[in-house]
Amino acid sequence: MRKKVMIIDDDKVFLEELNEVLISGGYDVVTVNDPVLAFNMVDKTKPDVILVDMKMPSMSGFEVANELKNFLGYDFIPIIGMSGFYRDNDISLMNMCGIQKCLNKPFRPLDVIYNIEKVMG
């Protein structure tokens, strides 16, 4: 069965292009441009893995992940962060929010696929 990936990012172009990468990689993709809408979409689409941009204007990746894991009970969905501002000391915060991995921008698309497979075991 095809795996379903949700991408949450405020950059529309990035969203579309990453969508294309993942579709070509054999995934079903749900894109979310506004993180506020993500929770509803998770309920509706039940993704197997979530990719989330860490820095968005309305909500940070931390907040999105924290809400999903600690308030909505989606602690079984692995989350991968994407950040241009990755700092070592965020690791514990990432763990607390259930973010399993953070990809440093600019990453190679193949790294995304590699890490999706890895977090899903």
Place this chain on the structure above:
Amino acid sequence: MKKEDINTLVVEDNPGDLRLVSEMLRESRIPVFRVTHAGTLEDTLKILGKEKPDIILLDLDLPDSCGLESLREIVKLAPWIPIVVLTGVDDENLGIEAIQNQASDYLVKGKINVGMLVRSIRYSMERKVMEEVLRRDREMLEKLVNEKARELLNVQKGMEQAKRLTDIGTLAATVAHELRNPLAVINVVSYNLKRKINDPDLKKQIHIIENKVMESDQIINNLLFYSRLRKPFFENVNIQKILSEVIELIKFDTKNIKKARITAKCDPIMNTAFEADPLQLKELFINIVNNSFDALADKKGAIEIIAKPDINKNGALIYIKDNGSGIDSENLSKIWEPFFSTKSKGTGLGLSVCRQIILLHNGTIDIKSEKGKGTTVIVGLPCKQIFFRNSS
């Protein structure tokens, strides 16, 4: 002649006046006056070239000079000798002018008695001594003030530089982080493009784009690294050890060892502990040595590091010498500026960071370079960090 005797030079061309003054001086028992005599300015200056009288009694009108001119000439030659000016009865004003021109006192001829003369001479001599002391004090004070001013100026310059670097650091960090987002997009778009096309030429060009994205990312990493400059955390470090760690790190990049031979010679004394921030010292030397490697281009070169004690300053001098391209003399003053670089991929922050680290360590850094021959960077580091040791 006893020590308290007062050597007196009487400058007077009128024999009558001369005899009068000489007699009065002879009358004094304590102190005893030893009198020399000159009748012209020329003679006076000649005598002053050989002898150092304790006091000069000066009649301003001489055959070869008149008025204040005589006084000025003598003061110019012997500013340390007190001068009592003798004026005619109608010349009180001249006397006052004489005092304004460095005479110690003036007496009106024909109104002098022994007591007055002796008192005036003693008073003039004492005053000269006081003046001398004051002058020396003032010079010392001036020197101290100048030094202090220079020090403050340096501190201020340092602070300005530090502030600018902090600003640059914040700016660099922000810009760097923001740039990563568009770079990420470019990368993903390139990937998608590459999948869709078969033209090998186009594929090659897209590959170039991907490489350049990686290169840009590397520049960003450098910028972030440089912007992380912080207050040093001083501990006891071994400079020799730090230098060998730096060399190890640099040899890790194999293209470096192919290019040059690098050696380090440390005076055994350098095993003593230095108070420094080990990470910052490493950063410092890595930047310097990296510059040396860059300067070697592709020719076979040599980089020599020599560390020896700086006894005078209770510290160390570390020389990093290369036989690379050298620096254009017109660039020598610019290389310290943030963002000045002659390299296509340089950030131009290396040396500004070096200088900043050196400033934080109360050290010195100098660069001597000759175009085409090579460059030597000289780092001076104090052994102890007295001023900052206990501040956090």
